[in-house]
Amino acid sequence: MVFLEKLDDLLKGYAPARVVMTGFELGVFTMIAEGKTTAEEVARAAASSTRGMRMLLDALTSLELLQKHNDRYQLVPGSEAALVKSSPQYIGSMWETNHLWSAWSALTQVVRTGKPYTRLETESDAARFFPMLIRSLHVYNLEPARKLAGLLLPSQIPPDSRVLDVACGSAVWSIPFAEASSEVRLDLLDFGDALAVARSYVERHKVDAQVSYIQGDLKHTDLENDRYHLIILGNIVHSEGAASSRDLIQRCARALRSGGKLAIIDLFPNEERTGPPRAVLFALNMLINTSEGDVFSVSEYNQWFEDAGLSEGTLVQLGSTTTALLAAKP
Numbered sequence: 413m414v415f416l417e418k419l420d421d422l423l424k425g426y427a428p429a430r431v432v433m434t435g436f437e438l439g440v441f442t443m444i445a446e447g448k449t450t451a452e453e454v455a456r457a458a459a460s461s462t463r464g465m466r467m468l469l470d471a472l473t474s475l476e477l478l479q480k481h482n483d484r485y486q487l488v489p490g491s492e493a494a495l496v497k498s499s500p501q502y503i504g505s506m507w508e509t510n511h512l513w514s515a516w517s518a519l520t521q522v523v524r525t526g527k528p529y530t531r532l533e534t535e536s537d538a539a540r541f542f543p544m545l546i547r548s549l550h551v552y553n554l555e556p557a558r559k560l561a562g563l564l565l566p567s568q569i570p571p572d573s574r575v576l577d578v579a580c581g582s583a584v585w586s587i588p589f590a591e592a593s594s595e596v597r598l599d600l601l602d603f604g605d606a607l608a609v610a611r612s613y614v615e616r617h618k619v620d621a622q623v624s625y626i627q628g629d630l631k632h633t634d635l636e637n638d639r640y641h642l643i644i645l646g647n648i649v650h651s652e653g654a655a656s657s658r659d660l661i662q663r664c665a666r667a668l669r670s671g672g673k674l675a676i677i678d679l680f681p682n683e684e685r686t687g688p689p690r691a692v693l694f695a696l697n698m699l700i701n702t703s704e705g706d707v708f709s710v711s712e713y714n715q716w717f718e719d720a721g722l723s724e725g726t727l728v729q730l731g732s733t734t735t736a737l738l739a740a741k742p
């Protein structure tokens with residue numbers, strides 16, 4: 413019986429996820445924050461049916477994302493920053509598109525054929541999803557990134573460090589280094605659409621004077637030897653796959669100065685690849701969304717570090733679900 417209940421919970425996991433995504437897609441949290449508090453008012457604002465909206469809002473209430481009193485809905489105290497679109501901490505950007513839902517719906521076919529649903533490592537597919545994803549990642553990763561900067565600066569890298577943020581997205585992993593020291597210089601590398609987003613975050617964080625941009629594909633961008641005190645690979649190795657990641661780590665090692673650090677922020681499965689579930693399920697996300705992507709264990713990274721002449725990696729916990737692996741150039 414316990415097993416059947418567990419199985420039932422797993423199988424019905426689609427429903428809460430879908431309810432919250434539809435909440436974001438229709439913008440209901442923002443509408444409620446703006447004062448449309450009955451199902452009729454929200455339905456009108458969202459060009460939706462009143463019956464459907466009442467059921468959606470009740471479901472969100474049952475999931476404790478809304479509260480309901482006398483047929484009027486309100487946000488749960490403290491949730492406004494994450495749920496309301498105008499907030500800098502809004503996490504809905506990646507959830508209001510249907511990309512992940514549609515892509516995961518293709519899992520059976522993807523497993524059967526081994527062919528991905530999208531190839532997010534290509535510029536055209538990347539442009540369809542990453543500009544939204546990286547806005548949400550900025551919110552999730554900013555505090556862990558500040559922790560990383562506090563850990564490395566100035567004890568492990570100097571206050572005038574030159575930092576390369578590869579596949580920078582919103583530049584969330586490197587901006588805190590520039591905020592922590594006005595002498596730090598950042599090189600931000602990504603495709604053009606993502607760099608446009610990065611530029612807006614660099615302006616928001618008021619570090620424009622410390623930043624240069626490198627637009628292009630990380631696979632074909634020449635990196636200058638012995639230039640950087642720190643190179644950051646934030647949530648990019650998993651979409652590259654083993655061969656490309658090994659090559660990228662070698663190129664990064666050459667681009668580091670002696671004593672420089674390589675910081676890899678990613679999901680690390682255990683050696684048997686049996687957990688943690690977050691990491692192992694993410695491997696499937698890469699199967700669905702990339703040609704070669706996967707998650708890699710610490711010993712796989714350590715082999716690549718050794719091949720590139722770097723030290724063995726040290727794991728650093730930056731948040732309850734965020735870990736960095738740090739290696740150094742001797």
Ligand SMILES: C[S@@+](CC[C@H](N)C(=O)[O-])C[C@H]1O[C@@H](n2cnc3c(N)ncnc32)[C@H](O)[C@@H]1O
Binds near residue numbers: 585
């Ligand atoms: C998952 S996001 C991570 C962004 C950021 N590092 C973070 O951790 O929030 C992946 C980023 O890699 C970029 N990217 C993917 N493939 C790339 C490639 N071949 N060349 C350059 N950038 C790439 C995407 O545009 C996107 O901004």
